[in-house]
Amino acid sequence: MTTIYIRTLKRAEHTVFCVAEGQKTYYDVQFNKYVPFSSGQQVKRSLIDTLCSEIKQIPSPTTFLFDINKKNEMEEGEVYGTCDPTYADQLFGGWMKAGKGGKDRTLKRRSPLSISAMRALHPLLAGTAKENASFDRSERPNNRVVVRDLNNNELSDDDIVAYLEGKDRSLSRKWIKPANRATGLFVSDIAIDLRRLFSVSVNSFEPEMSDSTIEKLRSEGWIDSENVFGKCLVAPKPLREEWIKGLAKALIDWKITSNQARTFSLMDTLAISISDNANLIAGSIRAKLSEEDSDKANPIIDESLKGVNTFITLQAGGFIQTKGETYDALEKAEAHLIQLLSDFDYENQL
16 A cells, blocks of 8 residues: 545535635536635645644744845745755645756655645535625724825814714724635545655655755664655654654644634534545545435445445534444544554665
């Protein structure tokens, strides 16, 4: 086994996955509706944040470059990470450093974690609803109201009262543009490439690290080895054991957090499937159109697929017909994942 696949089923209630431009959606042409989703990048960041918190490591610093042009204006330059796998977010998240002008070699490491968007289990099992909102402080007697004229001069209280004559307008209440809220059952898939999980290539033709970083890793006990991608350095066993626990915890417990306090949702996990077979895991948590009503879909958790370990939480029974839900389902999933990650022979792949 060289790849582990994980499918996670979550439930979201009246929440927002991204508020930069309201709730993100895509259009499903078959079922003729807009469906909410959270991007794979957002899922990845949520997972990495959970990982760093679990292993108590501050994420790696990011370098932001800016250039002053001939007009003495600041322009956006490159952005790159440390390209140092002693940071867990770099080792598992990957990196790319491409210098300006093409004078320095580009350093690039593809993440061993392939992460899908968190999207609806089925287009008919998730949707959005608009919510009106307001910023209302009209009950407070100590508000300060400032009204400015065309010359940016403040009007006096008497001038404001005169201006409002014949107008029905509150000065202590603002209406906020209606925004979408997401609700439903959502699924996300993650593939873990065990061959590259703790291995970093030392190929000088397609470099992942600088020579100085390679020497630093060797001095810290990283092991020279080789896999199907060529010569590499493998993280020492004590570090692997520590980070496997943190990674397993993050893979099980990650959640999307909105930056709006009023739209918080637990986004609780209903079920997790783990397998080395991508085709089977896709069928372990799925949906099926109703035979009686083509506008209705029924969620299904298949508990009997050979080659797939499925773990079902107690709350899943409120939304899906299941028999195998347990109070410690996520703990069992985490333990199973730790075992799978620990069993792989990272140092002797060939």
